[in-house]
Amino acid sequence: MSTEVVGLTKTFTAQRGAAPVRAAQGVSFTIPRGGSLGLVGESGSGKSTVARMIAGLERPDAGSIMVDGEDRTRPARGGLARRRRASQVQMVFQDPYGSLDRRLTVDQALRHAATVAGAASTQAASSRARELMDAVRLPADTASKHPRELSGGQRQRVAIARALASRPSLLILDEAVSALDVSVQAQVLDVLHELRAEAGVSLLFVSHDLGVVSRITEETLVLYRGAQVEHASTESVLHDPQHPYTRMLVAAVPGEGWDPDAVVELRREFERSALS
């Protein structure tokens, strides 16, 4: 089973006077089961909008979304459909604190998620919650803590654990590690690698940072102002970028020989080419 997205389009009509924002213009891709796709682009390029449409939190103007053979283009009707869709796609949000209910402890949040996902009894929900904590390597002593008592990396792992409760086929991660420092980032990426290997979860990994994306995805799609400017294997996007915009993103990845002036120069070049 796979994820097939065709011609996804969304335009936000802002307040009077302001020009409408084209957040997605015909975005199409396929992620095979267990596969992974990186969605990169600068701030405002429409990454979150595409992610939210696939998750079903935003309704596309045009295009279609199929996951596990179900058409998710229209909103779900009824409890049964809602729970079925929950087992297709889950999402980890950009803001790990805001995405957790601040009233619930880690254990309460995960047991609730397990119950909603269909745990048969309170015991089943509890053991599932413990399983989920293990899966994301959350220490046992965090179970009784509230979100405000957790570190950023722990919060993000709770969010991932909660997303896994329904055993989704596709996990969307919107800037899931962007706010974390490098060592914690590495831990979370490890967890994601394991999940792919063990549970066969497909990943849609959204980030503005091509460097992070390259560490987890096989394919990369580059968005510029809602339009898909490049879509190829992550290898070739990194080493043989075709589009000038992609070349700029690649140059912006920190590492050996990183030169901010070159990035600025590439950006100018790209803007000239975009104008002509």
Add this chain to the structure above:
Amino acid sequence: MSTLTVTPLPALQPRSRFGVIAWVCSVFLVVIVVGALLAPMLAPYAPDEIDFDNIWSSPNAAHWLGTDQLGRDLLSRALFGARDSLLGPVLLLLLATVAGLAIGTLAAWKGGWVDTLLARITDVMFAFPGILFVVLVIAVLGQGAATTIVALALAYTPVIAKYTRSLVLAEMVRPYVDAYRLQGVSPTSIAVRFVVPNIAPSMVGYLVVLFGDALMSLATLSYLGFGSQPPSSEWGLMVQEGQSAVIQGYFWPVFVPGALIALVVVAVNVVGVKISDRMNARMR
């Protein structure tokens, strides 16, 4: 909105200490509430015991807070009156909160015509002087303590609904609500089981402020003769009955209930703000 992923150092967290003033206010409120509850045991006289030999006396050993124009003991009257004065605002806010929370949450969550209807009703209510609306309701339902409470509850409902709406709207855009949606939790369940409890601390703070307001409104209505009727010694009514004393140069019959109203309103506000701060601090 806080998007920080850093946990602040313990020492930097705002220590929400209760403070001396808040403690004094709490003790004062406890004393008043206990006094109201135990009025029959604590009051030195019956609240309606007339003594023409002792009218308009200043505080003395026999009458700690003095007497009124019929020689009735002001302390005893104030203690019994506290029951009507305090129970009234509690009841009317209870009614208004249940209705206001439901309407406000529905308006924010569903939008559409529910929201438009609420907006129209609140516009009309805010354009109307509150007291006029209440007097109108009383004119229809007849006067008395119960109708005053119902009338004020009707007046406060849109106020609470509007505030609830703004809190729910702010809460709805938080990503945890999206997370519940994705899990397949029903919209009603998200609203009732998760969003409403999350706005509770702000709501409690607001209700406390409204309590002072409601107490004042009820006292004002009694003072005007619409609310509690004699033989009740509701504080607003006491102020009204004491007016003749002021003209004669005796201020105790007005001062005692007036000061009680003012002190309770201030104390409730001080304590309420502290409580809501604490609830918020525990949630952030």
